[in-house]
Amino acid sequence: MSNLERRGVPVEDKCPICKSRSESTLHALWDCCKLKYARYNWLPKKISVKGKYSNLFDLILDCYASMNGEELGLFCVIMWRVWFLRNSALHGKPKHDISVVVKWCRQFLS
Numbered sequence: 001m002s003n004l005e006r007r008g009v010p011v012e013d014k015c016p017i018c019k020s021r022s023e024s025t026l027h028a029l030w031d032c033c034k035l036k037y038a039r040y041n042w043l044p045k046k047i048s049v050k051g052k053y054s055n056l057f058d059l060i061l062d063c064y065a066s067m068n069g070e071e072l073g074l075f076c077v078i079m080w081r082v083w084f085l086r087n088s089a090l091h092g093k094p095k096h097d098i099s100v101v102v103k104w105c106r107q108f109l110s
């Protein structure tokens with residue numbers, strides 16, 4: 001039980017982006033079906049796309065071991081942007097096109 005649930009605050013456990021799965025941090029930042037386009041369009045081939053990781057920490061360790069500095073920088077910005085988009089959807093703010101997240105992140109870093 002989360003701290004919010006203990007305090008009586010209703011907590012939605014469905015992913016605010018795809019609404020189809022119970023949301024974990026790994027789902028929100030990596031496994032969500034709506035992130036498929038982003039995963040396929042930026043990942044170096046050496047990182048498994050889906051189903052390999054049981055938690056976010058394992059994903060981060062694999063990325064840290066497999067990516068060069070530039071790739072790791074882009075990975076971190078993408079995670080940061082995806083988390084922002086997830087929170088925007090959760091709080092009912094205007095939806096952003098998640099398919100352009102990689103393009104947005106590349107422009108942010110340049």
Ligand SMILES: [Zn+2]
Nearest residue numbers: 015018032033
């Ligand atoms: Zn989802």
